[in-house]
Amino acid sequence: MTSASIFLQIIFNGIMLGIQYSLIAVGFSLFFGVLDVINFAHGDIFMLGAFVSLILINVTGMLTASGAVYIFLLILVIILSMIIVGGLGVFFERIVVKPVSKGPTLMSLVATLGLGIAIREAVRLFYPRGSETKRFPELLVKLFPGKEAIEFKGVILRYDNLLILAVGVIVVILLAIYINKTKMGLTIRAVAQDAEAASMMGVNKNLIIDVTFFIGSALAALAGFMNGLYYNSIIFDMGAMAGIVGFSAAVIGGLGNIYGAIVGGFLFAMVESLSAALIPKGSEYMTVIAFAVVILFLVFRPSGILGERAYERV
Amino acid sequence: MKKENRFLDYIKIILVEVVAFFLFLFFLKVESIWTVIVAILLVALIYFLSKIYKEKFQALLEPFSRYQNFAIGVLFILLVLYPIISPLMIVHSTYWTLILIQTGIYIMIALGLNFQLGSTGMMNLATAAFYGIGAYTAGLLALKLGWPALITIPLAGLAAAFAGLLLVIPIYKTKGHYLALVTLAFGFMLVLAADNIEVIGGPQGLKNIPPVNIFGYSFLNNIGNLHFYTNYYYLVLALLGITILVFARLFNSWVGLTSAYIRDDELAAKGCGINTNFRKLIVFVVGNFFMGVAGALYAHMIGFISPPNFQFAQSLLIVAIVIIGGMDNILGVIVAAILLVVFPEKLRVITEYRIFLYGILLVVTLILRPRGILPFGPRKYDSSILKFARKGGS
Numbered sequence: 001m002t003s004a005s006i007f008l009q010i011i012f013n014g015i016m017l018g019i020q021y022s023l024i025a026v027g028f029s030l031f032f033g034v035l036d037v038i039n040f041a042h043g044d045i046f047m048l049g050a051f052v053s054l055i056l057i058n059v060t061g062m063l064t065a066s067g068a069v070y071i072f073l074l075i076l077v078i079i080l081s082m083i084i085v086g087g088l089g090v091f092f093e094r095i096v097v098k099p100v101s102k103g104p105t106l107m108s109l110v111a112t113l114g115l116g117i118a119i120r121e122a123v124r125l126f127y128p129r130g131s132e133t134k135r136f137p138e139l140l141v142k143l144f145p146g147k148e149a150i151e152f153k154g155v156i157l158r159y160d161n162l163l164i165l166a167v168g169v170i171v172v173i174l175l176a177i178y179i180n181k182t183k184m185g186l187t188i189r190a191v192a193q194d195a196e197a198a199s200m201m202g203v204n205k206n207l208i209i210d211v212t213f214f215i216g217s218a219l220a221a222l223a224g225f226m227n228g229l230y231y232n233s234i235i236f237d238m239g240a241m242a243g244i245v246g247f248s249a250a251v252i253g254g255l256g257n258i259y260g261a262i263v264g265g266f267l268f269a270m271v272e273s274l275s276a277a278l279i280p281k282g283s284e285y286m287t288v289i290a291f292a293v294v295i296l297f298l299v300f301r302p303s304g305i306l307g308e309r310a311y312e313r314v
Numbered sequence: 315m316k317k318e319n320r321f322l323d324y325i326k327i328i329l330v331e332v333v334a335f336f337l338f339l340f341f342l343k344v345e346s347i348w349t350v351i352v353a354i355l356l357v358a359l360i361y362f363l364s365k366i367y368k369e370k371f372q373a374l375l376e377p378f379s380r381y382q383n384f385a386i387g388v389l390f391i392l393l394v395l396y397p398i399i400s401p402l403m404i405v406h407s408t409y410w411t412l413i414l415i416q417t418g419i420y421i422m423i424a425l426g427l428n429f430q431l432g433s434t435g436m437m438n439l440a441t442a443a444f445y446g447i448g449a450y451t452a453g454l455l456a457l458k459l460g461w462p463a464l465i466t467i468p469l470a471g472l473a474a475a476f477a478g479l480l481l482v483i484p485i486y487k488t489k490g491h492y493l494a495l496v497t498l499a500f501g502f503m504l505v506l507a508a509d510n511i512e513v514i515g516g517p518q519g520l521k522n523i524p525p526v527n528i529f530g531y532s533f534l535n536n537i538g539n540l541h542f543y544t545n546y547y548y549l550v551l552a553l554l555g556i557t558i559l560v561f562a563r564l565f566n567s568w569v570g571l572t573s574a575y576i577r578d579d580e581l582a583a584k585g586c587g588i589n590t591n592f593r594k595l596i597v598f599v600v601g602n603f604f605m606g607v608a609g610a611l612y613a614h615m616i617g618f619i620s621p622p623n624f625q626f627a628q629s630l631l632i633v634a635i636v637i638i639g640g641m642d643n644i645l646g647v648i649v650a651a652i653l654l655v656v657f658p659e660k661l662r663v664i665t666e667y668r669i670f671l672y673g674i675l676l677v678v679t680l681i682l683r684p685r686g687i688l689p690f691g692p693r694k695y696d697s698s699i700l701k702f703a704r705k706g707g708s
Contacts, residue, residue, distance in 0.1 A: 111677050
């Protein structure tokens with residue numbers, strides 16, 4: 001391998017992680033926009049996404065199918081897991097997040113942390129042998145027998161990773177269109193900017209909150225599916241770290257700004273994969289370095305990359 | 315005030331506290347999941363009765379606010395007597411003494427955080443990391459240099475306080491959620507670093523940290539036929555008393571007042587000529603000092619520390635204590651610490667479901683009482699302070 005191809009490989013790995021982090025971070029940003037809460041249970045929603053898609057893969061029996069049926073089932077699994085987890089996200093929002101969001105900001109923080117613990121433990125207790133690491137099957141290899149991966153200029157690209165890349169790009173584009181071009185997107189932005197003024201203009205605020213939580217949770221579920229596919233293993237407490245990374249990414253980008261969340265997610269992932277490769281013993285310190293970069297970023301851009309500069313008025 | 319009346323009030327205070335104390339001991343004694351349910355029902359019943367018989371209840375509680383010092387004194391005596399009484403009642407009294415010591419340590423940390431978060435409005439999600447800095451400092455000084463605990467405990471506090479100074483620029487520049495993230499990242503960095511630095515033991519941590527030894531008296535000695543944990547119980551009780559005294563004085567002083575001003579409206583505070591950034595830094599450093607001291611106590615008592623002891627989950631527990639306690643409320647913090655540290659130990663009977671129920675209890679508590687169990691009200695200035703002010707004026 002030439003140094004150029006190593007560099008390309010690092011960038012590619014960074015993009016893989018970046019897609020996952022961004023999809024989680026978008027949820028944090030969306031929720032902060034409409035409800036002014038930091039939903040720390042979001043990382044566990046991400047974990048639920050991985051588990052629900054694993055269950056669906058087993059239930060639909062897609063691993064025994066082949067050809068067009070296989071592709072159909074794959075798409076079905078992805079979409080169904082997003083819908084189921086999105087629905088769960090709305091459920092948790094209704095019973096926990098919205099009621100506590102009326103109290104002081106920090107209360108909602110602790111309540112959502114409690115919710116996250118409850119979700120995590122529920123999976124550990126009620127999923128069969130839930131405290132063990134679960135194997136997540138490789139999916140696209142079945143369609144291309146004989147070859148595990150393709151090689152491009154010395155960079156090894158697994159088919160599953162290409163799937164992550166394709167789905168990630170499609171979803172981000174769809175999200176951007178949805179937020180910017182549709183009426184629902186417009187109302188979401190309106191509620192995010194000023195909930196009271198928006199409801200005076202006839203926006204059904206509660207409906208918008210539900211929709212936002214559905215979208216955010218569905219995206220986290222997709223990220224969970226991708227994470228399972230990327231590492232080929234999932235475990236009940238994978239959401240704890242993912243949630244913190246997603247929150248960091250959302251804050252680096254500027255809370256409340258969706259593009260900021262995406263940029264933040266990619267930045268965090270790039271710093272991680274670059275430091276894992278370039279610094280000796282870097283794989284142990286990569287998260288340390290990523291968090292150090294987070295702190296530096298906040299010092300020099302206290303409201304994030306794309307966040308609006310806050311001017312206080314008396 | 316008539317003299318008999320005062321005597322009657324004293325009796326009332328003693329009676330209420332002794333009954334509460336023995337109920338608590340009984341709660342620790344009975345080892346069944348039913349105690350937890352009965353305890354919850356009892357608290358609910360008292361709460362319910364206090365709503366119906368409001369006046370009688372007030373009459374019962376009124377002496378407490380009138381003779382605060384006496385009430386605290388009685389409570390203190392009961393706590394001092396605890397290690398002597400408990401073996402007579404409780405089978406596994408050593409275990410519960412250890413749990414109470416740990417509760418005391420958590421209260422110390424939580425009071426430090428309460429000063430930062432509750433009084434000044436600065437979110438700190440790295441409490442466990444500062445607590446860990448204290449523990450590691452004490453452990454390393456005792457292990458490598460052989461220094462006695464009398465020196466390492468204050469030094470551990472100073473080390474944690476100065477580690478807070480590393481964050482001076484972020485504190486000056488960020489606030490709210492952004493400051494929360496800075497501290498969170500800082501805590502994570504420290505734990506990950508401790509995991510990877512071989513000099514301080516890496517993932518194995520530090521072993522065989524010598525116990526506290528004051529002027530030749532080793533804390534490993536049993537007091538009579540009481541377990542040696544009793545030594546630590548009294549040490550923690552004494553240090554906790556000092557901590558509470560310090561924070562109560564701070565709360566009632568102009569430091570506490572300006573802190574509350576910064577929390578409620580930083581811009582207005584700035585406009586009144588308060589150097590808000592410097593104030594926040596001082597508050598941060600003072601709060602961290604107590605976390606460091608608590609960490610040193612833990613290190614000397616348990617004798618073994620490793621990075622997992624100081625993870626984010628611990629910080630969360632401490633944040634939960636402060637927030638459920640009602641922010642800026644020392645009594646609330648103490649009640650919440652007992653609830654969140656002692657209560658889960660009772661739930662240990664149902665080991666499997668313990669953390670699950672813990673999460674659900676946290677959520678339900680906050681939905682039912684969104685401002686915490688004992689929310690802070692506006693400050694009350696009673697006649698004694700007004701008298702003081704008048705005296706100062708003349």
